[in-house]
Amino acid sequence: MRIIDEKKVSSELLKEIKQKIETEKLNPKLAVILVGDNPASHTYVNIKQKRGKEIGINVDVIKYPPSVKQEEVINKIKELNNDKDTNGIIVQLPLPKHLNEEEITNTIKPEKDVDGLTFYNLGRLFAGAKPYFLPCTPAGIMKLLDYYNIPLKGKKAVVIGRSNIVGKPVAMLLLSRHATVTICHSRTINLEEEIKQGDIIVAAVGKPEFIKGECLKKGVIVIDVGINRIKKGDKNILVGDVEFESAKSKAEYITPVPGGVGPMTVAMLMHNTMHAF
Amino acid sequence: MRIIDEKKVSSELLKEIKQKIETEKLNPKLAVILVGDNPASHTYVNIKQKRGKEIGINVDVIKYPPSVKQEEVINKIKELNNDKDTNGIIVQLPLPKHLNEEEITNTIKPEKDVDGLTFYNLGRLFAGAKPYFLPCTPAGIMKLLDYYNIPLKGKKAVVIGRSNIVGKPVAMLLLSRHATVTICHSRTINLEEEIKQGDIIVAAVGKPEFIKGECLKKGVIVIDVGINRIKKGDKNILVGDVEFESAKSKAEYITPVPGGVGPMTVAMLMHNTMHAF
Numbered sequence: 013m014r015i016i017d018e019k020k021v022s023s024e025l026l027k028e029i030k031q032k033i034e035t036e037k038l039n040p041k042l043a044v045i046l047v048g049d050n051p052a053s054h055t056y057v058n059i060k061q062k063r064g065k066e067i068g069i070n071v072d073v074i075k076y077p078p079s080v081k082q083e084e085v086i087n088k089i090k091e092l093n094n095d096k097d098t099n100g101i102i103v104q105l106p107l108p109k110h111l112n113e114e115e116i117t118n119t120i121k122p123e124k125d126v127d128g129l130t131f132y133n134l135g136r137l138f139a140g141a142k143p144y145f146l147p148c149t150p151a152g153i154m155k156l157l158d159y160y161n162i163p164l165k166g167k168k169a170v171v172i173g174r175s176n177i178v179g180k181p182v183a184m185l186l187l188s189r190h191a192t193v194t195i196c197h198s199r200t201i202n203l204e205e206e207i208k209q210g211d212i213i214v215a216a217v218g219k220p221e222f223i224k225g226e227c228l229k230k231g232v233i234v235i236d237v238g239i240n241r242i243k244k245g246d247k248n249i250l251v252g253d254v255e256f257e258s259a260k261s262k263a264e265y266i267t268p269v270p271g272g273v274g275p276m277t278v279a280m281l282m283h284n285t286m287h288a289f
Numbered sequence: 290m291r292i293i294d295e296k297k298v299s300s301e302l303l304k305e306i307k308q309k310i311e312t313e314k315l316n317p318k319l320a321v322i323l324v325g326d327n328p329a330s331h332t333y334v335n336i337k338q339k340r341g342k343e344i345g346i347n348v349d350v351i352k353y354p355p356s357v358k359q360e361e362v363i364n365k366i367k368e369l370n371n372d373k374d375t376n377g378i379i380v381q382l383p384l385p386k387h388l389n390e391e392e393i394t395n396t397i398k399p400e401k402d403v404d405g406l407t408f409y410n411l412g413r414l415f416a417g418a419k420p421y422f423l424p425c426t427p428a429g430i431m432k433l434l435d436y437y438n439i440p441l442k443g444k445k446a447v448v449i450g451r452s453n454i455v456g457k458p459v460a461m462l463l464l465s466r467h468a469t470v471t472i473c474h475s476r477t478i479n480l481e482e483e484i485k486q487g488d489i490i491v492a493a494v495g496k497p498e499f500i501k502g503e504c505l506k507k508g509v510i511v512i513d514v515g516i517n518r519i520k521k522g523d524k525n526i527l528v529g530d531v532e533f534e535s536a537k538s539k540a541e542y543i544t545p546v547p548g549g550v551g552p553m554t555v556a557m558l559m560h561n562t563m564h565a566f
Contacts, residue, residue, distance in 0.1 A: 114418060135412025138461075139453045141391060166478045174464060176416045183472075184415075187451060190476040192483065195460075199467040201443045206469065 013260050014160075016235075016267045021159045022152075022279035029279075029286050030067035040289035041070040042100040042126065042281075043092045045085060047111065048078035053104045063278050069285055072098075078108045085111065089119040099288035100126035102281070105177075126284035129176065137181055140188055145284045150182040152276030153214065153235050154189075160265060162212070162233055165190040170210030172196045172203070172223070172253070178216040178237055186212070215253035225258030234259055234266040237273045290537050291437075293512075293544045298436045299429075299556035306556075306563050307344035317566035318347040319377040319403065319558075320369050322362060324388065325355035330381045340555050346562055349375075355385045362388065366396040376565035377403035379558070382454075403561035406453065414458055417465055422561045427459040429553030430491065430512050431466075437542060439489070439510055442467040447487030449473045449480070449500070449530070455493040455514055463489070492530035502535030511536055511543040514550045 033040070042064060046057050057073055064071035074088060085103075092098045101124045107113050122132040128145040136143035146154075157164065169191040173179035179195065187193045196206050198217075204227045207213060212233045215223055220240035228234070238253030252269030260266055267273060310317070319341060323334050334350055341348035351365060362380075369375045378401045384390050399409040405422040413420035423431075434441065446468040450456035456472065464470045473483050475494075481504045484490060489510045492500055497517035505511070515530030529546030537543055544550060 131412030131416060131418065132408050133412070134415050135408030135410070138411050138415040138457060139408060141408065166476050168478075180415060180461075180464075184457075187457075187472055187474075190474070192471065192473050192477040194469065194471040195464055196469050197464075197467070199443050200469040201445075 013263055014265050015260075016156055016160060016265050018156060018267060018273065018276050019271055021156055022275040025155070025276075025279045025283060026063065026067050029069075029282050032286065033068040038286065038289050039068070039070065040099045040285050041072060041097055042102065042285045043098045044071060044073045045076070045088065045101070045103045046073055047076045047080055047085070047104070048108050050106070053106075057104055059278055060281065063282060064285075067282060069282055080111075082111055082115070085116055086119050089116065093119075093121045093124060098124065100124055100281075100285040102127045124288060126281060126288055128181075128284070134176065134181070138184055140184075145287070146185070146280075147177055147181045148277045148280040148284065149178050149237060149273060150185055151284075152273060152280045153182055153237075154185050155280070156235070156267070156273075156276060157212075157233070162265065164212070167191045167211040168209055169193045169212040169214065170196060170206055171214045171216070172200075172207070173214075173216035173218075173237070175216065179214075182214050182216075186214075213254075217253050219253055220251050221253070221255040223254045223259070225255060225260070225262050228259055228262040230262055231264045232262055234263045235273065236267050236269050239269060239274065290540055291542050292537075293433055293437060293542050295433060295544060295550065295553050296548055298433055299552040302432070302553075302556045302560060303340065303344050306346075306559050309563065310345040315563065315566050316345070316347065317376045317562050318349060318374055319379065319562045320375045321348060321350045322353070322365065322378070322380045323350055324353045324357055324362070324381070325385050327383070330383075334381055336555055337558060340559060341562075344559060346559055357388075359388055359392070362393055363396050366393065370396075370398045370401060375401065377401055377558075377562040379404045401565060403558060403565055405458075405561070411453065411458070415461055417461075422564070423462070423557075424454055424458045425554045425557040425561065426455050426514060426550055427462055428561075429550060429557045430459055430514075431462050432557070433512070433544070433550075433553060434489075434510070439542065441489070444468045444488040445486050446470045446489040446491065447473060447483055448491045448493070449477075449484070450491075450493035450495075450514070452493065456491075459491050459493075463491075490531075494530050496530055497528050498530070498532040500531045500536070502532060502537070502539050505536055505539040507539055508541045509539055511540045512550065513544050513546050516546060516551065 061071040101120045128147040133143040169186045171183045174197045183193045207227045214235045216237035220242045236252035236254045250270045338348040378397045405424040410420040446463045448460045451474045460470045484504045491512045493514035497519045513529035513531045527547045
């Protein structure tokens, strides 16, 4: 069993980006739209800003109160689309319920859509044409698999979760690399049977320690995207969608939580922003 | 075992469209771009034109020699995009090798893309947002399943083939209806094992009688998209990707070939064109 050292992989990637920015004297700029006071969103945006600062990417956070009007956000994005100095634009999700997330996301020009979540970029990904940018978490997962030279061709991949941000895009990326892919979700019957068949498991369901080692095939590759806060004794701790202790005896490679897929996602966002420049 | 009577379903759909066109005095127009002398393409375009005529849709075929330049086709599409009288635009595929199919397809405005193959419309389909138009073959397959009230939620669907026109979109549509979906292809190892698990099989590989009854689960629903020409004795006949004779004893529902998914695809194109109007 080997633990996938995501921090190492993401640090190396960030170092490369930093070097490129310094050597080529680039000054990429990422605009982040942040609406409301969701504490998790603020934490994630802070991490992005901090990481950007470390490597020479200017992360400009545009904050709005939770009551902001749809039109105001749309107009800001249009302004940023036309701003020569802004290379990438992202909207920190989720947005307050009264805003139309779909319209807001799709106002971003595909060439500046460094989260890869516009219909145009998702359509290119889906069709197997190279999008301007891949969604950051799925792209990060593929980088990790490649870093450890994990073969994908002909392997059975089981993706649990069908979100637009993780499950579906990662399924398409694995498929484009010739894996046979099963997409499971909350309505799947016999989930254990499906999981047992996976040479590669990508868990993105958001249920703490939901997948136990006993359901896993010996020698499986486990990519755990879940970050769930639970109480153990009197402590709050973070756990993944996979029960790490029982899974690690079955897995050939496994990502730990915390320290899981998070840092890689941020690194891919920086990577995309540099490429947008 | 019941044979899915696609001709009946497509005839009913065409009749509905015809009635709507007559009652509401509509005059929808579909522009079809046809390049070169591929006999199959000419046959398909003739069928579309004939079907259109029967129900009151003007199908205008714009023919180009195989040597036509990319720019000329692009300019024609731009003209059609702006033509108020043209409601739908399709490009008959495949195109000669020197043309860039991707650029040509994506020049079509999403609002007139009645084949549903632009990145924008595919992206909407992929993301689970309603696209302007669904690709016709996958949309036809879903109509058939619904016509026969075949339950999808929690069922295991196995899609064999991963094209942008059939395999991948039908996988996404089945997923959106809460099936658990496996996508198989030419690099799949243990294809028989995968197929054996399917409550619903969609075969779109283009290999004559490739899937035998012995690999199928009892009570399976078989949707055979393949249309393959083979020699049997001294006759040329059409067969599907599934060996019909051996499969029918296992299947609860099965589509025959010929008479398979073809007529439904054309009916869905007419349906989309009417909606474009």
